[in-house]
Amino acid sequence: MTRGRKANSIEIPKRSADVDTPASGTDFKRALRQIASPVAIVTAANGGDIGGLTATTFCSVSSDPPTFLVCLNKGSAVAGLIDASGQFAVNLLADEQHAIARSFSGPESGTAALFSKSGWSSLLSDAPVLDDAVACLDCDVESRVDAGSHNLYLGRVRAISTAERDVLLYRDGLFRRLQPAG
Ligand SMILES: Cc1cc2nc3c(=O)[nH]c(=O)nc-3n(C[C@H](O)[C@H](O)[C@H](O)COP(=O)(O)O)c2cc1C
Numbered sequence: 001m002t003r004g005r006k007a008n009s010i011e012i013p014k015r016s017a018d019v020d021t022p023a024s025g026t027d028f029k030r031a032l033r034q035i036a037s038p039v040a041i042v043t044a045a046n047g048g049d050i051g052g053l054t055a056t057t058f059c060s061v062s063s064d065p066p067t068f069l070v071c072l073n074k075g076s077a078v079a080g081l082i083d084a085s086g087q088f089a090v091n092l093l094a095d096e097q098h099a100i101a102r103s104f105s106g107p108e109s110g111t112a113a114l115f116s117k118s119g120w121s122s123l124l125s126d127a128p129v130l131d132d133a134v135a136c137l138d139c140d141v142e143s144r145v146d147a148g149s150h151n152l153y154l155g156r157v158r159a160i161s162t163a164e165r166d167v168l169l170y171r172d173g174l175f176r177r178l179q180p181a182g
Contacts, residue, residue: 036171039101041091041133042070044081045126050112051077052128054105056170057150058090066157068137071150077110079151082141088155089127092135094165098175100130101168123159136161 037056044051057071070090072079082088093101103114119131122138129136139155169176 033172036169036176039093039098039168039170039175040070041093041100041104041130042072042078042088043091043128044078044085044088045122045128046081046085049081050115050126050128051081051110052091052104052114053078053109054101055090061154067142068139068155068157070153070155071147072153073149074151075149082153083144085126086141087125087127088139088141088153089123089125089129090135090137090139090155091128091130091133092137093130093168094132094134094163095168095177096165097130097133098168101170101175123161125158129161132163132165133161134163134165134167 035056040055040058041052042055042058053072053076055070055072059069061067061069068090070088072082078088097118100118103109103117108114115128120128121131123129123136124138125140127138129138137155137157138159139153139157142154142156145152145154166178169178
């Protein structure tokens with residue numbers, strides 16, 4: 001520590017009595033349910049096959065170069081298509097597109113038939129992008145990180161489309177709309 005400068009410290013009490021160790025799966029799920037997340041359909045295409053699933057685990061990683069991360073179950077059809085093609089698209093949904101989020105997380109998710117129910121096109125890659133989505137990010141896979149049941153895909157963003165709409169949110173089992181806090 002530099003002489004004459006005050007230590008940057010303060011006493012923080014431990015709440016050992018409230019803490020479950022090791023962290024249980026139930027506590028983990030309870031904590032995760034409180035996270036309000038935007039909702040996207042992650043899509044991919046390979047050869048004639050296309051697929052998509054509803055996802056809330058994604059975020060931006062770097063602006064230079066523009067890099068985006070998605071986290072997908074290894075067993076999902078889309079993960080297989082991304083592994084095969086090296087490309088994916090992230091379609092950030094508007095609040096009025098909640099029915100699309102339901103379809104792409106239901107029994108029909110991963111099937112091509114779902115893409116005939118709304119307007120889809122493509123940007124640079126063949127991965128489908130949704131008409132009127134809040135934002136569509138067309139990505140090339142930069143790297144894949146193994147993370148237990150899921151893979152993290154880091155994608156270099158190659159093309160973007162945006163629309164001025166309110167984003168769809170998901171929290172505690174429900175799709176929700178943005179509300180001003182004050
Ligand atoms: C709100 C919501 C968010 C989800 N987020 C993810 C996600 O980030 N990653 C993922 O792999 N699955 C996620 N899922 C689950 C998939 O959408 C779902 O399991 C889908 O049916 C998988 O498609 P498959 O048939 O190709 O396996 C989410 C589901 C819902 C309802």
